[in-house]
Amino acid sequence: MNDKRVTFVSKIGIVAAAAGSAVGLGNIWRFPSQTADGGGALFILVYLGCILFFGIPLMVSEFMIGRAARANTAGAFHKLAPGTPWKWVGRLGVLTGFVILGFYMVVCGWTLDYFFQSLSGSLHRVTDFSENFNNLLYSPLRQIGWMILFTLLTAFFILSGVKKGIEQSSKIMMPLLFLLLIILAVRSVLLEGSAQGLNFLFKPDLAQVKPTLFLDAMGQAFFSLSIGMGCMITYGSYFNNNTHFLKTAVHVSLLDTLVAILAGVIIFPSAFALTTNPGTVVDELVAGGPGLLFITLPGLFNQMPASMVWATLFFCLLSLAALTSTISLMEVVTVYIHEEYRISRRKSTLLVTAAVVMLGTISSISAPFFQLLDIASAKIMLPIGGLFISLFVGWYLDKGMVYAELTNEGTLQFSTGFLKTYIFLLRYVAPVAMLAIFIYGLAG
Numbered sequence: 234m235n236d237k238r239v240t241f242v243s244k245i246g247i248v249a250a251a252a253g254s255a256v257g258l259g260n261i262w263r264f265p266s267q268t269a270d271g272g273g274a275l276f277i278l279v280y281l282g283c284i285l286f287f288g289i290p291l292m293v294s295e296f297m298i299g300r301a302a303r304a305n306t307a308g309a310f311h312k313l314a315p316g317t318p319w320k321w322v323g324r325l326g327v328l329t330g331f332v333i334l335g336f337y338m339v340v341c342g343w344t345l346d347y348f349f350q351s352l353s354g355s356l357h358r359v360t361d362f363s364e365n366f367n368n369l370l371y372s373p374l375r376q377i378g379w380m381i382l383f384t385l386l387t388a389f390f391i392l393s394g395v396k397k398g399i400e401q402s403s404k405i406m407m408p409l410l411f412l413l414l415i416i417l418a419v420r421s422v423l424l425e426g427s428a429q430g431l432n433f434l435f436k437p438d439l440a441q442v443k444p445t446l447f448l449d450a451m452g453q454a455f456f457s458l459s460i461g462m463g464c465m466i467t468y469g470s471y472f473n474n475n476t477h478f479l480k481t482a483v484h485v486s487l488l489d490t491l492v493a494i495l496a497g498v499i500i501f502p503s504a505f506a507l508t509t510n511p512g513t514v515v516d517e518l519v520a521g522g523p524g525l526l527f528i529t530l531p532g533l534f535n536q537m538p539a540s541m542v543w544a545t546l547f548f549c550l551l552s553l554a555a556l557t558s559t560i561s562l563m564e565v566v567t568v569y570i571h572e573e574y575r576i577s578r579r580k581s582t583l584l585v586t587a588a589v590v591m592l593g594t595i596s597s598i599s600a601p602f603f604q605l606l607d608i609a610s611a612k613i614m615l616p617i618g619g620l621f622i623s624l625f626v627g628w629y630l631d632k633g634m635v636y637a638e639l640t641n642e643g644t645l646q647f648s649t650g651f652l653k654t655y656i657f658l659l660r661y662v663a664p665v666a667m668l669a670i671f672i673y674g675l676a677g
């Protein structure tokens with residue numbers, strides 16, 4: 234079984250594939266709306282702390298579990314801790330992936346819809362962008378159609394094979410998307426009246442603290458880095474024996490965070506600059522919630538020459554970024570069914586596709602259901618998964634094995650102090666902090 238598993242070959246391919254999973258709608262759609270909701274700069278500060286103290290160590294841990302076991306998320310726990318209840322952590326992860334797909338695919342559908350609106354030129358003629366977005370929200374059939382199309386597209390890549398599908402698409406699209414985001418960020422900052430937006434983004438306002446701030450930021454960090462559900466376990470299972478876990482995790486997290494911040498620098502300055510009611514812009518941002526990206530950005534494009542070209546390019550690249558994330562999510566669920574229930578890869582893919590379409594249909598029709606899936610996955614399931622993954626590597630796994638994995642059997646040099654700090658973080662700091670944030674957040 235082990236020999237048959239494909240491994241990612243090139244180093245850049247490894248980072249690109251993991252980054253392809255991490256960078257997606259979480260960065261460009263969810264991060265700005267969470268930041269707006271969380272009061273701006275303060276949210277970002279807490280978010281960065283979560284990436285550093287929980288995100289990177291947890292990503293390394295997931296890589297480790299995956300490569301050590303060379304199995305799917307649930308199978309990995311089964312293999313490393315046979316006959317123990319740890320397998321439930323893997324199963325929870327698979328379920329989380331499914332729940333995320335259930336609302337994420339709907340947003341992927343919006344992205345496709347906007348891509349075609351840009352391509353056909355109809356977006357260019359719109360004068361009221363909130364109304365334009367609401368029209369989409371109130372057309373279930375249109376949403377469901379795009380959502381199904383996106384799910385089928387994802388399934389196609391899953392079926393076309395791990396290496397070809399995931400690695401290649403990530404390598405081409407990531408640099409392009411990055412370049413475009415930089416151009417848009419510059420354009421947005423140069424708008425007259427953008428300074429207030431930058432202030433909102435970078436100047437913390439302590440009056441904005443709410444009890445759920447920490448949980449919201451932690452949930453967003455997990456969601457954005459694709460950790461806490463074993464997605465990176467599945468990816469780790471494809472890594473080769475020389476993959477440098479720590480470096481890969483740091484690179485992926487840096488890239489992911491940069492893209493999120495760039496998205497913020499695009500959205501907020503333009504939201505402040507282009508509003509017709511400066512007094513209520515923060516309220517509008519918060520109320521804009523899930524629509525923020527789809528309402529503010531078209532306004533920015535209209536400020537640019539050849540707006541249609543920019544809009545088309547942007548929504549095309551955003552769809553691709555979302556696709557590399559949905560591929561990783563669907564891969565987790567599909568491989569689980571394929572390997573644990575011994576159903577062929579093709580049949581597992583079809584099964585998962587049908588189930589995701591069902592969940593996605595309900596989310597398209599019901600906004601509360603959409604929100605429920607979003608909150609349940611990001612604020613409850615991922616943090617619980619993260620907590621147990623950190624306990625698993627910190628307490629359950631043999632320390633010698635953890636060191637051997639981290640150093641690639643001693644070929645990489647880390648100081649003993651560093652290794653000890655890593656274990657200490659996983660054993661005590663991360664679990665206690667995550668638990669405290671979780672309980673405090675849910676109570677608040």
Ligand code: PHE
Pocket residue numbers: 254255256257258259260333455456457458459460462464558559561562
């Ligand atoms: N990280 C992805 C994004 O930011 C979403 C995702 C979450 C993907 C969990 C895989 C696992 O869009």
